[in-house]
Amino acid sequence: MTDGTRSKLMAGALTTLVEHGIAGASARTIAAAAGVNQALVFYHFGTVDELLVAACRHGAEQRVAAHRERLDEVRSIRELLDLSRELRAGERAGGHVAALAQLLAGAQTHQRLATATAAGLALWTDEIEEVLLRVLGETPLAGLVDIAGLAKAVSAAFVGLQLYEGVDVAGADAAFGALEQLVGLVAAFDELGPVTARTIRSRLRRTAAPAPSTDRSDRPAGP
Amino acid sequence: MTDGTRSKLMAGALTTLVEHGIAGASARTIAAAAGVNQALVFYHFGTVDELLVAACRHGAEQRVAAHRERLDEVRSIRELLDLSRELRAGERAGGHVAALAQLLAGAQTHQRLATATAAGLALWTDEIEEVLLRVLGETPLAGLVDIAGLAKAVSAAFVGLQLYEGVDVAGADAAFGALEQLVGLVAAFDELGPVTARTIRSRLRRTAAPAPSTDRSDRPAGP
């Protein structure tokens, strides 16, 4: 299951993206990382880009599947905070988001990669949306912000923070810290008595944003 | 001022990053975009990487300077929301954040670029931090979250959202929309009577996050 030249090449592609970036992801470096002959890239995938597309799909499915159980048992904002810390710690070792970031950078000027990365990211946003709905569903926030949009924002922001961490570790720590404080506030807000929450909710609703949309007209699109 | 081969090359480098990505930013393509001879890249900058470093620095300084006036006159969360919409609209045309995103992707595996992009990003985070301090200073939020960290998070998240927009425009719209609703809530919160705000503040303080740090031990660092 972990073997087979195709799998080795896809895994090699992902590690190459992390170690050499999208600019260094050539058929030769990938094949070297996979421990197979360079010509096999073209035999199995036709082009390097197609290998990257396959690797993106494969990697995203694998990672989401690996975390699904853990995601499904999140029931509160506090637990969500714990999980996000775990995910970040695991990411330091595995570098899966780092690979996605490189693919996303390459996708900006490459139609074929764009649809692939959009699909890969969608796997994450769908999962995150479910969790957010479960966790924020009973919160005053639920009626006031578009949870589906928020899930997308969270995914995209995480990629940006991952890139930032690559050039300024201390800065990224501070950034994550501030966001944790922010989420902690929402949790505290949630833990206020239901009466207080109801009061705040009605007062906010009077002054605040437009009603959240329930549209479903999203998904992929090329540049 | 806009002329001189050096300037043309730096401008050419930035447009090349947007149009061909970091993977396609070669001396030849950059020189073509700048309308000058390929050998001049090496005469003026020694290597392509050094040109990218210079372009990063030049571009960031130029963009921050171009927006400083506008940033300095932001006095409320609502105005901040308006400005962020303007910035995003301008970005669609100019692609300056898109270039930064490509540099950041390249920086993940390139020490020299890492310090340059970290410095470029720091120009933005410093500016954003000032604005956030001015706007959130009197808000209950000020004592509860680290504003410096929040500024870094905002910058990094914006880069991530820019990359996301490159592969899913509708998704990015939804993401930005949700974030606007969220910020709108903070604004509404801010506009509640001071008495209500005080009550909420004290209640939150009891259950919520740790005290914000005032540390200054951040800035650049290589991978």
Next chain:
DNA sequence: GTCTATAACTCGATAGAC
């Protein structure tokens, strides 16, 4: 399926004329 060999090309970088 996997290997070697190689064609056709682009890359960074330099030498040298002007």
Next chain:
DNA sequence: GTCTATCGAGTTATAGAC
């Protein structure tokens, strides 16, 4: 400072032996 010409290395991709 700017140009042409070019070297050597690395690139995608294919042909053909095994």
